[in-house]
Amino acid sequence: xxxxxxxxxxxxxxxxxxxxxxxxxxxxxxxxxxxxxxxxxxxxxxxxxxxxxxxxxxxxxxxxxxxxxxxxxxxxxxxxxxxxxxxxxxxxxxxxxxxxxxxxxxxxxxxxxxxxxxxxxxxxxxxxxxxxxxxxxxxxxxxxxxxxxxxxxxxxxxxxxxxxxxxxxxxxxxxxxxxxxxxxxxxxxxxxxxxxxxxxxxxxxxxxxxxxxxxxxxxxxxxxxxxxxxxxxxxxxxxxxxxxxxxxxxxxxxxxxxxxxxxxxxxxxxxxxxxxxxxxxxxxxxxxxxxxxxxxxxxxxxxxxxxxxxxxxxxxxxxxxxxxxxxxxxxxxxxxxxxxxxxxxxxxxxxxxxxxxxxxxxxxxxxxxxxxxxxxxxxxxxxxxxxxxxxxxxxxxxxxxxxxxxxxxxxxxxxxxxxxxxxxxxxxxxxxxxxxxxxxxxxxxxxxxxxxxxxxxx
Amino acid sequence: xxxxxxxxxxxxxxxxxxxxxxxxxxxxxxxxxxxxxxxxxxxxxxxxxxxxxxxxxxxxxxxxxxxxxxxxxxxxxxxxxxxxxxxxxxxxxxxxxxxxxxxxxxxxxxxxxxxxxxxxxxxxxxxxxxxxxxxxxxxxxxxxxxxxxxxxxxxxxxxxxxxxxxxxxxxxxxxxxxxxxxxxxxxxxxxxxxxxxxxxxxxxxxxxxxxxxxxxxxxxxxxxxxxxxxxxxxxxxxxxxxxxxxxxxxxxxxxxxxxxxxxxxxxxxxxxxxxxxxxxxxxxxxxxxxxxxxxxxxxxxxxxxxxxxxxxxxxxxxxxxxxxxxxxxxxxxxxxxxxxxxxxxxxxxxxxxxxxxxxxxxxxxxxxxxxxxxxxxxxxxxxxxxxxxxxxxxxxxxxxxxxxxxxxxxxxxxxxxxxxxxxxxxxxxxxxxxxxxxxxxxxxxxxxxxxxxxxxxx
Numbered sequence: 003x004x005x006x007x008x009x010x011x012x013x014x015x016x017x018x019x020x021x022x023x024x025x026x027x028x029x030x031x032x033x034x035x036x037x038x039x040x041x042x043x044x045x046x047x048x049x050x051x052x053x054x055x056x057x058x059x060x061x062x063x064x065x066x067x068x069x070x071x072x073x074x075x076x077x078x079x080x081x082x083x084x085x086x087x088x089x090x091x092x093x094x095x096x097x098x099x100x101x102x103x104x105x106x107x108x109x110x111x112x113x114x115x116x117x118x119x120x121x122x123x124x125x126x127x128x129x130x131x132x133x134x135x136x137x138x139x140x141x142x143x144x145x146x147x148x149x150x151x152x153x154x155x156x157x158x159x160x161x162x163x164x165x166x167x168x169x170x171x172x173x174x175x176x177x178x179x180x181x182x183x184x185x186x187x188x189x190x191x192x193x194x195x196x197x198x199x200x201x202x203x204x205x206x207x208x209x210x211x212x213x214x215x216x217x218x219x220x221x222x223x224x225x226x227x228x229x230x231x232x233x234x235x236x237x238x239x240x241x242x243x244x245x246x247x248x249x250x251x252x253x254x255x256x257x258x259x260x261x262x263x264x265x266x267x268x269x270x271x272x273x274x275x276x277x278x279x280x281x282x283x284x285x286x287x288x289x290x291x292x293x294x295x296x297x298x299x300x301x302x303x304x305x306x307x308x309x310x311x312x313x314x315x316x317x318x319x320x321x322x323x324x325x326x327x328x329x330x331x332x333x334x335x336x337x338x339x340x341x342x343x344x345x346x347x348x349x350x351x352x353x354x355x356x357x358x359x360x361x362x363x364x365x366x367x368x369x370x371x372x373x374x375x376x377x378x379x380x381x382x383x384x385x386x387x388x389x390x391x392x393x394x395x396x397x398x399x400x401x402x403x404x405x406x407x408x409x410x411x412x413x414x415x416x417x418x419x420x421x422x423x424x425x426x427x428x429x430x431x432x433x434x435x436x437x438x439x440x441x442x443x444x445x446x447x448x449x450x451x452x453x454x455x456x457x458x459x460x
Numbered sequence: 461x462x463x464x465x466x467x468x469x470x471x472x473x474x475x476x477x478x479x480x481x482x483x484x485x486x487x488x489x490x491x492x493x494x495x496x497x498x499x500x501x502x503x504x505x506x507x508x509x510x511x512x513x514x515x516x517x518x519x520x521x522x523x524x525x526x527x528x529x530x531x532x533x534x535x536x537x538x539x540x541x542x543x544x545x546x547x548x549x550x551x552x553x554x555x556x557x558x559x560x561x562x563x564x565x566x567x568x569x570x571x572x573x574x575x576x577x578x579x580x581x582x583x584x585x586x587x588x589x590x591x592x593x594x595x596x597x598x599x600x601x602x603x604x605x606x607x608x609x610x611x612x613x614x615x616x617x618x619x620x621x622x623x624x625x626x627x628x629x630x631x632x633x634x635x636x637x638x639x640x641x642x643x644x645x646x647x648x649x650x651x652x653x654x655x656x657x658x659x660x661x662x663x664x665x666x667x668x669x670x671x672x673x674x675x676x677x678x679x680x681x682x683x684x685x686x687x688x689x690x691x692x693x694x695x696x697x698x699x700x701x702x703x704x705x706x707x708x709x710x711x712x713x714x715x716x717x718x719x720x721x722x723x724x725x726x727x728x729x730x731x732x733x734x735x736x737x738x739x740x741x742x743x744x745x746x747x748x749x750x751x752x753x754x755x756x757x758x759x760x761x762x763x764x765x766x767x768x769x770x771x772x773x774x775x776x777x778x779x780x781x782x783x784x785x786x787x788x789x790x791x792x793x794x795x796x797x798x799x800x801x802x803x804x805x806x807x808x809x810x811x812x813x814x815x816x817x818x819x820x821x822x823x824x825x826x827x828x829x830x831x832x833x834x835x836x837x838x839x840x841x842x843x844x845x846x847x848x849x850x851x852x853x854x855x856x857x858x859x860x861x862x863x864x865x866x867x868x869x870x871x872x873x874x875x876x877x878x879x880x881x882x883x884x885x886x887x888x889x890x891x892x893x894x895x896x897x898x899x900x901x902x903x904x905x906x907x908x909x910x911x912x913x914x915x916x917x918x
Contacts, residue, residue, distance in 0.1 A: 033776025092778055096675075161776050188680075202679065206777045215741030217554075217892040220764040221660065221862030222646075224792055225756035226737065228746035231765040231787075232700065238690060239697030279684065283673030286816040288686035298683035306678045307689040308780050313767035314788065318491025318619050319664045319825035320550055321790050322766050322891055329689075330772065332779050334682055358744040367777035404679030433780050434675040 003144050004456045010143040011135065011448050018135045018448065019118070019441075021051065025089070025127050026107040026120040032067055032090035033161035041067045041157050044089045048134075048155055055138045057153065064165035067157030071177075077150035080459050081381075084152045084179035084418070086408050087130025087186065088159035091122035092433045099435035109441070116441040125432035128439035129185045129424055130155060132447030139452055148459035152179060156408070159186075162206065162368030163407050170415040178416045181381045183454070185447070186406055187424035190271060190398035192440065195389045195450065197382060197397050198422035199375045200264065200300060203335030204405035205344045206308075206367030209237075209352050210328040213360045217313075218323040228359050230327035231312040237355050238329060241305050246290040248305045248333075250347045256338030260301050267377065267399050268296055281429050300401030304334040330367070334403060341369030370407035375419060384460060385421050388453035392446065423454065461602050462914045468601040469593065469906050476593045476906065477576075477899075479509065483547070483585050484565040484578040490525055490548035491619035499525045499615050502547045506592075506613055513596045515611065522623035525615030529635075535608035538917050539839075542610045542637040542876070544866050545588025545644065546617035549580035550891045557893035567899070574899040583890035586897035587643045587882055588613060590905030597910055606917035610637060614866070617644075620664065620826030621865050628873040636874045639839045641912070643905070644864050645882035648729060648856035650898065653847045653908065655840065655855050656880035657833045658722065658758060661793030662863035663802045664766075664825030667695075667810050668786040671818045675771075676781040686817050688785035689770040695813050696787060699763050704748040706763045706791075708805045714796030718759045725835065725857050726754060739887050758859030762792040788825070792861060799827030828865035833877060842918060843879050846911035850904065881912065 011018075030044035031037040045061045048070045052059035057072035067090065094104040102108045107120035118128060133153075140147050154177060156166055170177060190196040213228040243249050260268075275295035279285060289298040298304075312327025314320035333344050349364055356362045376382065377399050389397040402422075409420045425447035431437045469476075488502035489495040503519045506528045510517035515530035525548065552562040560566045565578035576586060591611075598605050612635060614624055628635060648654040671686040701707050718726075733753035737743060747756040756762075770785025772778035791802050807822055814820045834840065835857050847855040860880075867878045883905035889895045 033778065034774065093772065093774060093776075095772070095774065099674075160778075204679070204779070206779070208777070213742065216557075216889060216894075218740055219862065219891045220762075220766055220790055221662070221792060221860070222886065222890075223740065223757065224764045224790075224861060225747040225760055225762040226733075226745050226753045227740065227742055228744070229764055231768050232696060235693040235696035235765065235768065238693035242690065275684075282676055282681065282685065284671065284685055284817045286686075287684050288815070288817065289683040295684045299681065302683050304678075304683040306682045306687055306779075306781055307693065307771065308678055308778060309771035309773045309782075310689050310693065310785070311769045311773040313765065314551065314553070315767045315769040315786075316492065316551060316553065318551075319666070319788055319790075320491065320618075320766060320891060321662070321664070321764075323764055324767075327768070328773075330777055332678055332682075332777075334679060357746070359742045359746065402679070403682060404677065428680065431674060432680075433677045433778065436674075 004453065006143040007139045007452045008449055010139040011452060014139065015445055018131070019444070022118065022128060022131050022444065023107045025131065026122055027105055029105050030090050030157065031093050032158050034093060038067070041090055045070050045157055048089055051134065052153065055134065056141045064169055066165045069157070069169055070155040072153040074147055074151050076146065078146060078148065080149050081181070082150040082152070082179040083181055083183050083458060084154060084177055085133050085183045086154055086156070087133065088126045088156040089130065090157045090160050091125070091127070092160050094121050096435060101436055117438040118441060118444065119436060119438045121437055123437050123439040124426045124430035125437065126159065126186050128444055129426060129447065132425060132444060133183065133185055133451045135448040136451035136455060139448070140455060148455050152177065164368065166408060167411045167415060170411055174416055179418060182412045182418050182420040184406060184409060184420045184422045185424050187402055187422045188426040188428055189443070190400055192427055192442065193393065194395050195393045195397040195425070196400045197385060198402045199377045199399050200401035201373045201406050201409060202403050203339060203341060203370045203372035204407065205333040205335065205341045205369040206330070207345055207348055208328060208330045208365040208367060210326055210363050211356060211360050212326040214323070214325050217325050220321040220323045223323055227323055228357060229323045230360065231324060233356060233360055234310060234312060234327040234329050237352055238307050238310065240355065248303065250344070250351050252343065252347050253303065256340060257303055258337040260297065263377070268401070271398050271400065278428070299403040301336055303336050303339055305331065307331050334405065336372045339372060341371055345369060368407070370405055370410050373410050381421055381458060384457040385423060385454050388457035389423070389450055392450045392453050423450070425450065462911065464601040465597045465910045466907055468597040469910060472597065473903055476589070480576065480586060480589050480902065481565045483589065484580055485563055487563050488548050488615065489551050490616050492551060496525070499548055503528050503615055506547055509592065510611065513592065514599045522627055524623045527615070527627055528613040530611040532605055532609050534604065536604060536606065538607050539639070540608040540610065540637040541639055541641050541916060542612060542635055543591050543641045544612055544614070545591065546584045546614040547588065548615045548618050549583070549585070550618050552579050554893060559894055575896040576899060576902065577894060577896045579895055581895050581897040582884045582888035583895065584617065584644050586902055587884060587905065590883060590902060591641065591643055591909045593906040594909035594913060597906070598913060606913050610635065622826065624866060625869045625873060628869055632874055637876060640870045640876050640878040642864060642867060642878045642880045643882050645860055645880045646884040646886055647901070648858055650885055650900070651851065652853050653851045653855040653883070654858045655843060656860045657835045657857050658859035659831045659864055659867060660861050661797060661799060661828045661830040662865065663791040663793065663799045663827040664788070665803055665806055666786060666788045666823040666825060668784055668821050669814060669818050670784040672781070672783050675783050678779040678781045681781055685781055686815060687781045688818065689782060691814060691818055692768060692770060692785040692787050695810055696765050696768065698813065706761065708802070708809050710801065710805050711761065714798060715761055716795040718755065721835070726859070729856050729858065736886070757861040759794055761794050761797055763789065765789050792863065794830045797830060799829055803827060826865065828863055828868050831868050839879055839916060842915040843881060843912050846915035847881070847908055850908045850911050881908070883908065
């Protein structure tokens with residue numbers, strides 16, 4: 003039966019691609035309230051598509067953007083899986099750096115390989131559709147799915163997932179399954195798939211420093227009036243020491259050294275730090291001294307200023323001392339670092355550095371702890387074999403520097419482990435202009451899920 | 461005759477105001493190329509108005525925005541003066557903070573005093589029109605001007621004045637006069653006029669730091685990739701020491717302590733630092749330790765970051781490590797500080813702090829040395845008396861923290877001193893939202909110039 007399903011996938015690949023294009027055309031930027039209508043349209047589109055596949059699907063409200071939830075009306079016996087993906091996308095700026103409009107998907111051929119270019123092509127619309135298309139092929143070719151599949155698709159992953167945990171907790175009985183399948187991670191390389199077993203956590207925090215009650219002329223007031231640009235820059239500059247370590251008191255509490263077992267698995271991956279940095283035009287690891295690049299991005303905590311702004315930033319020059327300046331800062335967490343304590347330590351750090359005549363306000367942007375999943379276990383072994391069958395090579399068991407808060411929430415709210423299997427590549431430019439998803443990722447991803455579903459039924 | 465001229469001014473004040481409103485409606489933002497057409501329209505409007513007064517006036521091209529130059533076709537014998545003002549204005553952002561649209565001038569009454577609210581109301585359209593309206597009244601009431609008046613109006617003062625010095629040098633014979641009159645400064649208080657005898661210089665410089673060849677996901681690359689936001693913040697944070705002094709090597713070369721004579725003149729002004737800072741919601745002098753506020757803003761050099769930007773700065777959050785970040789920095793100069801050497805010292809400072817894998821580029825935004833004018837002399841004495849006659853109180857001989865590069869250029873290119881007389885107030889919000897000019901400044905300014913012209917003829 004699996005052979006027929008795989009053949010069906012290959013036969014229908016053009017139609018699958020058309021569906022992906024339709025979803026990519028919807029501008030579902032969740033962080034910007036101006037796009038709320040588009041986010042809703044993406045949810046509606048997915049609920050319809052799931053219904054067309056044969057699921058009982060609904061758009062379920064939250065205080066923010068809705069969830070799409072689907073169940074199989076005639077599930078087989080055997081394991082129950084809950085698939086997770088997110089249909090919202092990152093903002094598109096700087097828009098000028100896109101070679102084609104971000105919401106007009108294109109097929110572009112580079113070095114003989116076809117890729118789908120659009121915002122969300124990889125993160126996460128392309129990825130989540132690999133699973134939906136696999137279900138569609140099973141339903142079409144076999145009449146039913148090999149395991150009991152439920153699906154939850156989130157619309158706020160790129161804007162802090164504020165409503166996900168309450169939603170899971172409020173629908174725990176409905177959503178609890180034997181294992182979660184999460185498709186939001188990368189392959190080890192274009193030819194070798196991966197299962198991600200370690201994720202960094204995340205704390206996002208914005209702070210705004212205000213001084214005078216208006217913008218000032220820097221000639222008339224410069225030298226006497228406090229400049230919030232300087233205050234913000236001083237705070238940012240103070241966040242790291244000369245060795246690249248984060249200076250917040252208590253920041254490294256709960257950071258554990260890499261377990262030997264995991265280190266051995268990673269050593270066997272043959273990671274090439276020069277090639278990794280070289281893909282984005284860099285040569286020199288810039289982080290914590292004395293750590294390998296793979297440790298720096300998978301297993302060490304970080305602090306990055308994701309945005310800062312103050313004063314006049316348009317064309318030309320304006321001799322202004324601005325009334326306010328601000329920065330958006332994120333921390334990646336590992337081990338047992340506590341997001342709430344990190345946030346409080348950061349706020350205390352900022353407050354202690356805000357001088358007389360200034361005030362500071364904070365805007366939280368989500369938080370989640372780091373996560374380490376079992377690197378053995380029944381479902382992982384089956385998925386591993388299925389991926390090996392599809393790609394002809396053992397999948398890597400890897401870490402990821404990114405944060406996928408839902409995996410922690412599944413554990414917390416539903417007592418459920420996750421299998422993180424994704425088909426993105428490191429050069430997919432997710433969150434950047436010209437985001438892409440390889441056609442090979444899309445097709446291989448659909449085929450992989452078809453095999454994983456079969457394997458989980460065994 | 462002067463009495464008739466002053467009466468004419470008061471009779472015609474409504475028509476004068478209408479002309480000011482017409483000029484204020486033209487969006488002549490010189491720093492933004494999108495407004496080049498509006499800048500040109502402002503020049504045309506002024507040339508027409510000068511012709512209507514009775515001048516031979518023309519819009520004269522430069523490689524940037526044009527100059528408006530006018531001469532009296534039938535000048536009297538006696539002193540020749542060259543009046544300078546600028547018809548370009550600053551950008552209007554943050555636009556949301558304007559109570560009324562910046563290019564729709566309004567009369568607003570505050571505490572019983574009428575004010576004109578618009579971008580450029582004070583800086584410098586309102587100010588330059590005080591002189592033009594005084595000339596108009598002289599021509600109407602007396603048939604001719606009391607001294608030989610030439611006029612030059614610049615369109616690039618707010619964007620670096622790149623073409624002013626070459627234009628002056630190229631037309632030195634045409635433009636050289638006995639003294640320049642410059643109307644771009646403030647009164648000492650709403651009831652006491654001033655002649656500015658000391659100006660700080662200015663160096664404007666922008667720098668852009670680039671690292672990776674694209675924006676990066678801070679989860680996937682954070683900890684290993686260089687973050688330009690951190691590099692720019694480190695550079696900004698390094699520009700001042702704990703005492704508020706600028707750290708550039710050689711920065712204080714040529715900085716001289718205030719001459720005793722000037723210090724005595726200033727001590728007599730009765731400056732209130734708490735009131736000065738209080739007008740903009742501040743309480744604590746933030747600059748160089750051990751200096752009075754008046755010294756800080758008039759007689760000490762500064763370094764201010766006027767703008768900085770990097771990464772995602774819109775609504776919400778985006779976990780990006782940007783490819784680049786940048787800042788616009790200005791230095792106010794005093795004494796004999798050399799703008800070219802300061803610029804070079806700054807560039808060297810920045811270059812020395814740009815780490816591996818980063819590149820930096822620089823964009824210069826103008827430069828001029830500080831200036832100290834004679835605080836006695838024939839023309840100054842006459843103007844002083846004329847101002848005392850109009851306002852009923854001796855004018856203050858003051859410094860200004862702002863920079864008016866043209867005054868140095870007049871000295872350099874035309875060998876000519878300037879009388880800086882202006883009617884702005886410190887709370888005019890120039891360069892800020894809700895810029896205003898007091899109606900009393902406008903009317904008093906016109907009347908003052910009428911008197912100064914008469915006094916200079918004596």
